[in-house]
Amino acid sequence: MAYIDLTQTFTESMPVYPGDAPATLKRMAAVEHDGYENHTVQSGMHVGTHLDAPRHMIAGGKRITDLQPERFFGSGYLLDVRGREVIDADLLESVTLPTQAMLLLWTGYDSHFRLPDYYAAHPVCTEAFAEALVDLGVQLLGMDTPSPDREPFAVHKLLLGHEILIVENLTNLESLVFAEHFELMALPMKFEAEGAFVRVIAQID
Amino acid sequence: MAYIDLTQTFTESMPVYPGDAPATLKRMAAVEHDGYENHTVQSGMHVGTHLDAPRHMIAGGKRITDLQPERFFGSGYLLDVRGREVIDADLLESVTLPTQAMLLLWTGYDSHFRLPDYYAAHPVCTEAFAEALVDLGVQLLGMDTPSPDREPFAVHKLLLGHEILIVENLTNLESLVFAEHFELMALPMKFEAEGAFVRVIAQID
Numbered sequence: 001m002a003y004i005d006l007t008q009t010f011t012e013s014m015p016v017y018p019g020d021a022p023a024t025l026k027r028m029a030a031v032e033h034d035g036y037e038n039h040t041v042q043s044g045m046h047v048g049t050h051l052d053a054p055r056h057m058i059a060g061g062k063r064i065t066d067l068q069p070e071r072f073f074g075s076g077y078l079l080d081v082r083g084r085e086v087i088d089a090d091l092l093e094s095v096t097l098p099t100q101a102m103l104l105l106w107t108g109y110d111s112h113f114r115l116p117d118y119y120a121a122h123p124v125c126t127e128a129f130a131e132a133l134v135d136l137g138v139q140l141l142g143m144d145t146p147s148p149d150r151e152p153f154a155v156h157k158l159l160l161g162h163e164i165l166i167v168e169n170l171t172n173l174e175s176l177v178f179a180e181h182f183e184l185m186a187l188p189m190k191f192e193a194e195g196a197f198v199r200v201i202a203q204i205d
Numbered sequence: 206m207a208y209i210d211l212t213q214t215f216t217e218s219m220p221v222y223p224g225d226a227p228a229t230l231k232r233m234a235a236v237e238h239d240g241y242e243n244h245t246v247q248s249g250m251h252v253g254t255h256l257d258a259p260r261h262m263i264a265g266g267k268r269i270t271d272l273q274p275e276r277f278f279g280s281g282y283l284l285d286v287r288g289r290e291v292i293d294a295d296l297l298e299s300v301t302l303p304t305q306a307m308l309l310l311w312t313g314y315d316s317h318f319r320l321p322d323y324y325a326a327h328p329v330c331t332e333a334f335a336e337a338l339v340d341l342g343v344q345l346l347g348m349d350t351p352s353p354d355r356e357p358f359a360v361h362k363l364l365l366g367h368e369i370l371i372v373e374n375l376t377n378l379e380s381l382v383f384a385e386h387f388e389l390m391a392l393p394m395k396f397e398a399e400g401a402f403v404r405v406i407a408q409i410d
Contacts, residue, residue, distance in 0.1 A: 044244070
């Protein structure tokens with residue numbers, strides 16, 4: 001059994017959506033001086049690797065705390081979409097997904113995570129792609145980019161409106177390329193909120 | 206397969222260690238007014254259900270980001286210590302633990318979580334108990350109290366000095382009482398810090 005971590009590290013300062021307040025992790029005490037170490041985090045919910053629950057964009061939708069733990073586990077599927085600026089439904093044509101799949105889009109764009117263009121130039125999914133995911137019964141869509149779409153966030157609304165969870169800012173998806181099969185765990189912090197930091201780990205037999 | 210959530214919910218305001226800054230989760234935007242919902246968290250690492258890595262009290266010790274994912278999974282064991290003010294090594298005498306056990310202390314004290322005495326009157330472990338855990342090869346100690354000890358934190362230092370992880374502020378341990386066997390997952394957020402919020406879920410076949 002091997003565990004593959006797909007989570008970005010939350011460091012002293014983090015890239016945030018343009019216009020959002022800075023996200024910081026500050027050391028407030030150190031073992032050498034204080035006898036213990038402690039950090040303080042200040043951050044929105046959509047920073048680093050995180051999970052969007054329906055309430056992020058759907059009025060009356062479920063928050064993280066409304067999701068049963070069963071929702072955080074499933075059979076994963078890696079879709080290689082490297083080199084695509086637009087991720088469209090044709091990419092799903094020759095694909096056989098597991099039941100209630102957790103689908104991961106491997107764009108390779110995580111290499112831009114701390115670059116200035118990360119939020120500006122990422123690949124996006126079409127609405128037709130999102131509709132196909134609804135039809136295929138996908139339960140979670142994850143990606144190594146900041147978002148599956150841009151304003152007005154039609155893909156977000158379509159997926160969240162069908163209670164398909166979204167995980168953004170993944171990394172290290174290349175580690176899954178030789179796995180014939182993997183199980184995915186995406187465990188969000190239990191925040192009473194529309195989203196939360198999440199630890200995402202793939203398990204390979 | 207059943208999943209049992211052992212994690213406290215992180216709400217608008219949280220109990221904190223006496224003297225620490227308040228921990229808050231504030232709604233900054235709402236779907237009805239803004240088209241989306243977003244919350245901001247401000248908190249130390251040792252609030253709510255969280256994991257202490259060695260660096261919390263050991264100079265040069267591992268931080269969360271130094272722990273391999275394998276460390277977050279293991280066979281669980283529930284030790285019923287309800288009614289005890291002091292948790293001593295004699296409680297382990299008739300116990301057969303799984304290899305590299307994740308040992309959970311069920312005190313029932315999580316019913317005090319939001320009461321004024323939560324940090325003042327919780328049960329504590331003796332150093333002899335902690336030494337026995339080292340001898341038994343336990344890999345993680347979790348409890349439904351704020352801490353296994355009080356100042357000067359001899360139990361913390363003994364456990365963390367042997368790289369035994371500590372999970373504090375668990376809840377819902379009574380749900381495990383009829384499980385003959387359970388697997389435990391304690392996935393901390395990937396903070397470059399000495400501790401982190403953690404989602405703790407038991408898996409029962």
